[in-house]
Amino acid sequence: MVPLTRAGKSTGALTVPQEFTRERSAITVTHELLTIGRISVDIYPNDIGVGLEDVTSFGKYLGGSPSNVAVAAARHGRRTGVITRTGDDPFGEYLHRELRKFNVDDSFVSPVAGLQTPATFCAIRPPHDFPLYFYGRFPTAPDLQIAAGELDLDAIRSAAIFWSTVTGLCQEPSRSAHLAAHEARPRTGLSEGQFTILDLDYRPMFWASEDEAREQVAKILPHVTVAIGNDKECAVAVGEGTPDEQADRLLAAGVEIAVVKLGPEGVMAKTRSERVVSAPVPVETVNGLGAGDSFGGAFCHGLLSGWPLARVLDYANAAGAIVASRLSCADAMPTPEEVTSLLIERGRLTPADAVSEGATR
Numbered sequence: 083m084v085p086l087t088r089a090g091k092s093t094g095a096l097t098v099p100q101e102f103t104r105e106r107s108a109i110t111v112t113h114e115l116l117t118i119g120r121i122s123v124d125i126y127p128n129d130i131g132v133g134l135e136d137v138t139s140f141g142k143y144l145g146g147s148p149s150n151v152a153v154a155a156a157r158h159g160r161r162t163g164v165i166t167r168t169g170d171d172p173f174g175e176y177l178h179r180e181l182r183k184f185n186v187d188d189s190f191v192s193p194v195a196g197l198q199t200p201a202t203f204c205a206i207r208p209p210h211d212f213p214l215y216f217y218g219r220f221p222t223a224p225d226l227q228i229a230a231g232e233l234d235l236d237a238i239r240s241a242a243i244f245w246s247t248v249t250g251l252c253q254e255p256s257r258s259a260h261l262a263a264h265e266a267r268p269r270t271g272l273s274e275g276q277f278t279i280l281d282l283d284y285r286p287m288f289w290a291s292e293d294e295a296r297e298q299v300a301k302i303l304p305h306v307t308v309a310i311g312n313d314k315e316c317a318v319a320v321g322e323g324t325p326d327e328q329a330d331r332l333l334a335a336g337v338e339i340a341v342v343k344l345g346p347e348g349v350m351a352k353t354r355s356e357r358v359v360s361a362p363v364p365v366e367t368v369n370g371l372g373a374g375d376s377f378g379g380a381f382c383h384g385l386l387s388g389w390p391l392a393r394v395l396d397y398a399n400a401a402g403a404i405v406a407s408r409l410s411c412a413d414a415m416p417t418p419e420e421v422t423s424l425l426i427e428r429g430r431l432t433p434a435d436a437v438s439e440g441a442t443r
Contacts, residue, residue, distance in 0.1 A: 113187065115155045115382050116241035118165040118263060119250040120146035120225050121191070122200040122218075123173045124411060130206045130368070134215070137205075144180040144412040145202055146225070147283055147375050148247055153184045154379020154401070157415040160386060163187030163241075165233070165263075167224035173199035174224075184412065190234060194224040206409070209367040216287065222253065229255045230262035238263050242276055243382050247283040248315070251298040264305035269336060272307065277385055281378060282311025284318045292318050303335040308385075310378065312343040325350055326357075339391070341381070343374075351395050360395040363403035363428055372411030377402035380421065389433055397433060400424045 124145030127137040152162040168174030170193035181188040200218035238244055244267055250260045289295045299319045309332045320331035325342040329352040332340035341351045348361045380401035384394030401421045408414035425432045
């Protein structure tokens with residue numbers, strides 16, 4: 083088994099990331115991961131196991147899936163940035179401060195006049211009940227006001243990984259901005275070691291219908307090399323079916339790695355020549371909301387490191403499990419040492435084992 087690249091050739095890890103300057107718009111490095119889309123302030127209760135009506139105190143955290151993924155990858159030492167918008171208000175300033183705290187480039191984050199920074203409330207009722215309540219996103223939100231003409235297409239083209247989500251396609255001008263970003267980064271124009279990832283992240287409250295979402299996903303898939311989603315999200319993207327059928331449809335659309343989350347059965351990744359499944363990593367669930375974003379950031383780290391697909395999947399799976407066992411999302415993202423420790427504890431192979439495998443073959 084060889085490490086993954088777009089061309090299927092062996093490649094080593096990228097250079098060790100350097101630390102970002104702490105001033106906005108002062109960062110000139112090429113991003114290893116650049117994400118686009120949602121950001122918000124997550125308001126999570128300190129009281130566990132009760133409804134919001136009974137909560138007496140809350141904590142606030144950076145939130146929004148693409149922003150969390152950038153934070154997660156930064157915790158693994160990657161140079162990351164996010165393209166998004168906030169309100170021109172104290173919560174917007176808070177999100178800038180949090181991004182910089184987590185060493186995420188906020189150069190492409192700016193305020194939108196007349197709109198408030200969204201807030202997302204959640205009730206924490208483990209192990210499976212984590213209802214979300216979105217405020218400040220209807221009829222629109224600042225991050226849905228990203229316009230195509232505002233994009234730094236050179237930064238998007240040069241990023242090792244560009245990550246977007248289906249939610250960013252739900253309304254204009256964000257929809258056109260996402261399409262312009264992907265068109266500036268055609269799949270056939272990517273260099274070895276570059277990936278374009280679409281998080282199939284379907285949230286019905288942002289769409290008129292599943293058909294509308296499927297129509298917009300179909301416009302983006304021709305530019306994508308990796309697609310990630312659970313059964314429902316894959317069904318919206320490419321239709322109902324077994325996980326293998328859904329993965330095969332994504333591959334038929336031109337995707338090179340299809341990742342289908344299997345719920346209690348773990349997660350599967352499929353290419354045209356390989357199929358691997360990572361079994362669940364059992365933990366005591368506290369808050370399952372950030373697990374997918376932690377998975378995403380760790381998955382990007384594994385791709386950039388050139389690990390075999392099975393190792394990438396196990397590592398990302400463990401990273402997701404760690405966040406599921408913690409209260410917050412962005413603040414809970416694990417370090418490589420924490421992920422490796424959990425893999426060893428659960429008797430799984432680690433990234434170091436992947437290097438050893440490669441050295442003996």
